[in-house]
Amino acid sequence: xxxxxDIKERSNVGIIFITHDLTIAESISDMTCVFYAGQVMELxxxxxxxxxxxxxxxISLIKSIPTLSVNYVxxxxxxxxxxxLTEDDFSDGKCRFYSRCFRSNxxxxxxxxxxHYDTDSRYVRCIKI
Ligand code: SF4
Numbered sequence: 001x002x003x004x005x006d007i008k009e010r011s012n013v014g015i016i017f018i019t020h021d022l023t024i025a026e027s028i029s030d031m032t033c034v035f036y037a038g039q040v041m042e043l044x045x046x047x048x049x050x051x052x053x054x055x056x057x058x059i060s061l062i063k064s065i066p067t068l069s070v071n072y073v074x075x076x077x078x079x080x081x082x083x084x085l086t087e088d089d090f091s092d093g094k095c096r097f098y099s100r101c102f103r104s105n106x107x108x109x110x111x112x113x114x115x116h117y118d119t120d121s122r123y124v125r126c127i128k129i
Contacts, residue, residue, distance in 0.1 A: 034058050037096040044122035054124045056101045103128045
Protein backbone atom coordinates (compact mmCIF):
# COMPACT_ATOMS: atom_id res chain seq x y z
CA UNK A 1 0.00 0.00 0.00
CA UNK A 2 2.83 2.37 0.89
CA UNK A 3 4.59 1.70 -2.42
CA UNK A 4 1.38 2.35 -4.40
CA UNK A 5 0.75 5.58 -2.47
CA ASP A 6 4.35 6.70 -3.11
CA ILE A 7 4.10 5.98 -6.84
CA LYS A 8 0.79 7.84 -7.03
CA GLU A 9 2.18 10.93 -5.30
CA ARG A 10 5.58 10.98 -7.02
CA SER A 11 4.25 10.34 -10.52
CA ASN A 12 1.00 12.29 -10.22
CA VAL A 13 -0.91 9.51 -11.97
CA GLY A 14 -4.33 7.99 -11.48
CA ILE A 15 -4.41 4.37 -10.34
CA ILE A 16 -7.31 1.91 -10.60
CA PHE A 17 -7.09 -0.52 -7.68
CA ILE A 18 -9.46 -3.52 -7.60
CA THR A 19 -10.22 -5.07 -4.22
CA HIS A 20 -12.91 -6.94 -2.30
CA ASP A 21 -11.78 -5.19 0.87
CA LEU A 22 -13.34 -1.77 1.52
CA THR A 23 -10.85 -1.09 4.34
CA ILE A 24 -8.08 -1.15 1.74
CA ALA A 25 -10.12 1.04 -0.59
CA GLU A 26 -10.58 3.45 2.30
CA SER A 27 -6.84 3.62 2.95
CA ILE A 28 -5.73 4.13 -0.64
CA SER A 29 -8.39 5.71 -2.83
CA ASP A 30 -9.96 9.11 -3.39
CA MET A 31 -12.93 7.67 -5.31
CA THR A 32 -14.62 4.28 -4.89
CA CYS A 33 -16.81 2.43 -7.34
CA VAL A 34 -18.85 -0.46 -5.89
CA PHE A 35 -19.66 -3.20 -8.44
CA TYR A 36 -22.20 -6.01 -8.10
CA ALA A 37 -22.83 -8.61 -10.80
CA GLY A 38 -20.88 -6.58 -13.34
CA GLN A 39 -22.73 -3.31 -12.78
CA VAL A 40 -21.75 -0.16 -10.95
CA MET A 41 -24.06 0.09 -7.94
CA GLU A 42 -22.56 3.17 -6.32
CA LEU A 43 -19.77 5.59 -7.15
CA UNK A 44 -18.46 8.46 -5.08
CA UNK A 45 -15.71 10.01 -3.02
CA UNK A 46 -14.39 7.22 -0.80
CA UNK A 47 -14.82 9.06 2.50
CA UNK A 48 -18.41 10.10 1.70
CA UNK A 49 -19.32 6.67 0.38
CA UNK A 50 -18.04 4.86 3.47
CA UNK A 51 -19.44 7.36 5.99
CA UNK A 52 -22.79 7.63 4.23
CA UNK A 53 -23.44 4.60 1.99
CA UNK A 54 -26.66 4.91 -0.03
CA UNK A 55 -27.04 1.73 -2.06
CA UNK A 56 -28.31 -1.31 -0.09
CA UNK A 57 -25.36 -3.38 -1.34
CA UNK A 58 -22.82 -0.81 -0.12
CA ILE A 59 -24.69 -0.56 3.21
CA SER A 60 -24.63 -4.36 3.57
CA LEU A 61 -20.94 -4.58 2.65
CA ILE A 62 -19.96 -1.98 5.22
CA LYS A 63 -22.02 -3.68 7.93
CA SER A 64 -20.13 -6.91 7.26
CA ILE A 65 -16.70 -5.37 7.95
CA PRO A 66 -15.87 -4.91 11.65
CA THR A 67 -13.54 -1.92 11.25
CA LEU A 68 -16.00 0.00 9.05
CA SER A 69 -19.20 -0.90 10.83
CA VAL A 70 -20.29 1.95 13.10
CA ASN A 71 -22.46 -0.38 15.18
CA TYR A 72 -19.92 -3.16 15.50
CA VAL A 73 -19.71 -4.68 18.99
CA UNK A 74 -16.71 -6.99 19.56
CA UNK A 75 -17.61 -10.72 19.69
CA UNK A 76 -21.03 -9.99 18.18
CA UNK A 77 -21.89 -11.90 15.01
CA UNK A 78 -21.08 -9.90 11.88
CA UNK A 79 -23.85 -8.97 9.50
CA UNK A 80 -23.99 -11.03 6.29
CA UNK A 81 -25.71 -10.65 2.93
CA UNK A 82 -28.23 -13.47 2.55
CA UNK A 83 -28.32 -15.74 -0.49
CA UNK A 84 -25.99 -16.14 -3.43
CA LEU A 85 -25.44 -14.53 -6.77
CA THR A 86 -27.07 -16.77 -9.39
CA GLU A 87 -27.32 -16.74 -13.18
CA ASP A 88 -30.90 -15.50 -12.87
CA ASP A 89 -29.66 -12.31 -11.19
CA PHE A 90 -28.07 -11.27 -14.50
CA SER A 91 -31.33 -11.40 -16.43
CA ASP A 92 -32.89 -8.19 -17.71
CA GLY A 93 -36.04 -6.75 -16.18
CA LYS A 94 -34.98 -6.45 -12.56
CA CYS A 95 -32.32 -5.02 -10.30
CA ARG A 96 -29.34 -7.38 -10.17
CA PHE A 97 -29.26 -7.13 -6.37
CA TYR A 98 -33.00 -7.87 -6.09
CA SER A 99 -32.78 -11.40 -4.67
CA ARG A 100 -30.47 -10.35 -1.82
CA CYS A 101 -31.62 -6.82 -1.04
CA PHE A 102 -33.21 -5.91 2.30
CA ARG A 103 -35.27 -3.16 0.60
CA SER A 104 -36.47 -5.00 -2.50
CA ASN A 105 -40.10 -5.06 -3.57
CA UNK A 106 -42.03 -5.36 -6.84
CA UNK A 107 -40.98 -1.86 -7.93
CA UNK A 108 -37.44 -3.23 -8.37
CA UNK A 109 -38.58 -5.64 -11.10
CA UNK A 110 -37.31 -3.50 -13.96
CA UNK A 111 -33.93 -2.38 -15.26
CA UNK A 112 -32.50 0.15 -12.82
CA UNK A 113 -30.36 2.98 -14.22
CA UNK A 114 -27.32 4.49 -12.54
CA UNK A 115 -28.36 8.03 -11.54
CA HIS A 116 -26.67 11.12 -10.26
CA TYR A 117 -27.35 11.58 -6.56
CA ASP A 118 -27.15 14.79 -4.58
CA THR A 119 -23.43 15.62 -4.45
CA ASP A 120 -21.57 16.21 -7.69
CA SER A 121 -19.56 13.02 -7.46
CA ARG A 122 -22.14 10.48 -6.21
CA TYR A 123 -23.98 8.06 -8.49
CA VAL A 124 -26.32 5.29 -7.30
CA ARG A 125 -28.23 2.47 -9.05
CA CYS A 126 -31.31 2.05 -6.86
CA ILE A 127 -34.89 3.29 -7.05
CA LYS A 128 -35.28 3.53 -3.26
CA ILE A 129 -32.97 6.48 -2.70
S1 SF4 B 1 -33.51 -1.16 -6.81
FE1 SF4 B 1 -34.61 -2.36 -5.28
S2 SF4 B 1 -33.60 -4.36 -5.21
FE2 SF4 B 1 -32.23 -2.92 -6.23
S3 SF4 B 1 -30.90 -2.16 -4.64
FE3 SF4 B 1 -32.60 -0.71 -4.81
S4 SF4 B 1 -34.13 -1.42 -3.31
FE4 SF4 B 1 -32.66 -3.09 -3.63
